[in-house]
Amino acid sequence: MHRSIWRFLLPLLFLLSTSALAEAPQRVVVLGGALTEIAYALGAGDRLVGADQSSIYPPAAHTLPKVGYYRQFSVEGVVALRPDLILASEQAGPPEAINQLRRLGKRVVVLPADASLAALEQRIYGVAGALQLRNDGRALVARLQRDVAALQKQPASKARTLLLIQRGRQAEGAGLDTAAHGTLQLAGLSNVLAGQKGYKPLSLESIAALRPELIVTSTLSLQAAGGIDALLAQPGIAQTPAAKQRRVIVLDDLLLLGFGPRLPEAIAQLRKPLGKAS
Numbered sequence: 587m588h589r590s591i592w593r594f595l596l597p598l599l600f601l602l603s604t605s606a607l608a609e610a611p612q613r614v615v616v617l618g619g620a621l622t623e624i625a626y627a628l629g630a631g632d633r634l635v636g637a638d639q640s641s642i643y644p645p646a647a648h649t650l651p652k653v654g655y656y657r658q659f660s661v662e663g664v665v666a667l668r669p670d671l672i673l674a675s676e677q678a679g680p681p682e683a684i685n686q687l688r689r690l691g692k693r694v695v696v697l698p699a700d701a702s703l704a705a706l707e708q709r710i711y712g713v714a715g716a717l718q719l720r721n722d723g724r725a726l727v728a729r730l731q732r733d734v735a736a737l738q739k740q741p742a743s744k745a746r747t748l749l750l751i752q753r754g755r756q757a758e759g760a761g762l763d764t765a766a767h768g769t770l771q772l773a774g775l776s777n778v779l780a781g782q783k784g785y786k787p788l789s790l791e792s793i794a795a796l797r798p799e800l801i802v803t804s805t806l807s808l809q810a811a812g813g814i815d816a817l818l819a820q821p822g823i824a825q826t827p828a829a830k831q832r833r834v835i836v837l838d839d840l841l842l843l844g845f846g847p848r849l850p851e852a853i854a855q856l857r858k859p860l861g862k863a864s
């Protein structure tokens with residue numbers, strides 16, 4: 587749907603729903619770091635009583651009671667916080683957990699998770715509408731549009747980039763249909779794994795042949811890998827020009843993957859001229 591329609595439709599939907607006629611929600615649990623970030627950016631952090639573990643920004647979000655990771659949250663943990671609203675990314679789940687919350691009479695508002703500026707706008711209007719905020723999000727959306735447009739006018743390096751995320755024992759590369767790919771595109775970087783869909787373990791031969799000149803990764807991936815040296819020493823990665831020249835950019839997981847209000851900051855960091863990681 588055209589994004590300007592969402593701007594008006596989302597608040598209207600909330601007004602039409604009977605529960606929205608009640609008082610504005612005061613005890614909100616958020617499942618999805620980008621939504622938490624938006625609530626704070628709109629000045630509504632004080633309405634939050636809990637969040638999931640991907641809610642790592644702003645620093646105040648660290649003090650919120652946690653209910654597990656949004657893709658596998660704890661229903662009991664959410665209910666124990668006695669929320670009058672649950673704001674959930676559409677990737678929050680599993681689906682049965684969302685259904686269970688609804689069966690328990692909890693109001694759940696699900697917002698789009700797509701990795702695009704249009705979906706980010708929908709998330710902002712959705713949060714503002716669900717929380718019935720006076721700040722309807724338009725100023726924040728206008729600022730983001732302006733900042734992203736200004737960044738995209740600047741020259742991009744178009745560097746051949748490998749985006750690595752490590753959650754378990756081995757790093758995986760991000761292909762099409764990932765938020766990671768969306769961020770790279772906005773930053774004008776060329777994803778060497780655009781020939782695959784989703785996240786996959788690296789194939790040694792293909793990575794050597796793709797010859798990435800830049801590696802982008804996240805803070806938690808570095809931790810999981812045991813630090814930058816251990817990540818760059820992994821088979822397949824070690825042979826790349828990026829690893830040999832230590833051309834690595836590390837962003838926090840929510841900044842890199844979240845498509846939240848710090849999207850311009852993520853783009854700006856990825857657009858910096860290639861340099862060596864220390």
Ligand code: HEM
Nearest residue numbers: 619639640642753763764765766767784785839840843844
């Ligand atoms: C602050 C921490 C985290 C944030 C902000 C975060 C956020 C995200 C986001 C936005 C995605 C979609 C990625 C994309 O499409 O490119 C994702 C995917 C995923 N995350 Fe997290 N995540 C965090 C930590 C973790 C941790 C610690 C684990 C597991 C140990 C994990 C497991 C996964 C899995 C399994 C996927 C799906 C990957 C796939 O599509 O194959 N995440 N996460």
